[in-house]
Amino acid sequence: MILIDYSDRRPIYEQVAEKIAELIIRGVLPPESQLPSVRSLAMDLSINPNTIQRAYQELERKGYTCSVPGKGSFVSQRTEYLEEQRENILEEQRKLAEKAICLGIDPRLLKEAIDQCEGGEKA
Amino acid sequence: MILIDYSDRRPIYEQVAEKIAELIIRGVLPPESQLPSVRSLAMDLSINPNTIQRAYQELERKGYTCSVPGKGSFVSQRTEYLEEQRENILEEQRKLAEKAICLGIDPRLLKEAIDQCEGGEKA
DNA sequence: CTGCTGTATTAATCGTCCTAGTACAGTCAG
DNA sequence: CTGACTGTACTAGGACGATTAATACAGCAG
Numbered sequence: 001m002i003l004i005d006y007s008d009r010r011p012i013y014e015q016v017a018e019k020i021a022e023l024i025i026r027g028v029l030p031p032e033s034q035l036p037s038v039r040s041l042a043m044d045l046s047i048n049p050n051t052i053q054r055a056y057q058e059l060e061r062k063g064y065t066c067s068v069p070g071k072g073s074f075v076s077q078r079t080e081y082l083e084e085q086r087e088n089i090l091e092e093q094r095k096l097a098e099k100a101i102c103l104g105i106d107p108r109l110l111k112e113a114i115d116q117c118e119g120g121e122k123a
Numbered sequence: 124m125i126l127i128d129y130s131d132r133r134p135i136y137e138q139v140a141e142k143i144a145e146l147i148i149r150g151v152l153p154p155e156s157q158l159p160s161v162r163s164l165a166m167d168l169s170i171n172p173n174t175i176q177r178a179y180q181e182l183e184r185k186g187y188t189c190s191v192p193g194k195g196s197f198v199s200q201r202t203e204y205l206e207e208q209r210e211n212i213l214e215e216q217r218k219l220a221e222k223a224i225c226l227g228i229d230p231r232l233l234k235e236a237i238d239q240c241e242g243g244e245k246a
Numbered sequence: 247c248t249g250c251t252g253t254a255t256t257a258a259t260c261g262t263c264c265t266a267g268t269a270c271a272g273t274c275a276g
Numbered sequence: 277c278t279g280a281c282t283g284t285a286c287t288a289g290g291a292c293g294a295t296t297a298a299t300a301c302a303g304c305a306g
Contacts, residue, residue: 070272117220229305
């Protein structure tokens, strides 16, 4: 379900939170569905429960999930995160385009790179 | 000349190296030109000379510069880094496009974001 | 020689990530 | 009610990397 990249500089809790957020956004984890418990996911990934808890805190803080003591953590029914995420991606795109232009790269090359992915998308 | 972003998670030496690399690529620092000395740049940025040295090491390792003991650090005459940098940008673009597609964002929106920058580029 | 340059080494500090252990409270099935 | 699960909170400590600090050495140029 989730793979941890230890060569990644970012902390584990951030990786876990991001992966789960992605699953939520892509609809793999539908609204109202229950996330694995802090302890079970920690077991699965062979890391400390505290690290998972921190990831879940991040997810709740960002509005992706809703944690209920005694019951579990659930994907939020609300879906503003979809629009938010879309805006994040577009912002990244603008920054990248700006950087490219700054470096004298023809923006058309960027668009070609996009087209390359449109066909051969994976997973 | 260079601003350090302390809120950035990446280490200072990496930020410095990247900024200088950008100046080189954009031609602000032409080939053969001399970089500020380790000590003077450290003074300017109010950081330790060792941190600058590390940044310069990175730059030399990547082929952007050439350091000569007793003389100084100079921008490399060679320019392969241009092509290399272009390829890096395109790779980032592919990853971003893949992520967008993964999240169900229409690639055309990415292209629109690029167009937005083409007109109003700054710096 | 004097003052600049890059380079190297070592030690110490500091902050963050992560682990470990423990504890408490809410929920729910039996 | 009991027990097993859930999330949550707290403290202590280890580990690691970034950064500072102080020093030293060697090359180059006026």
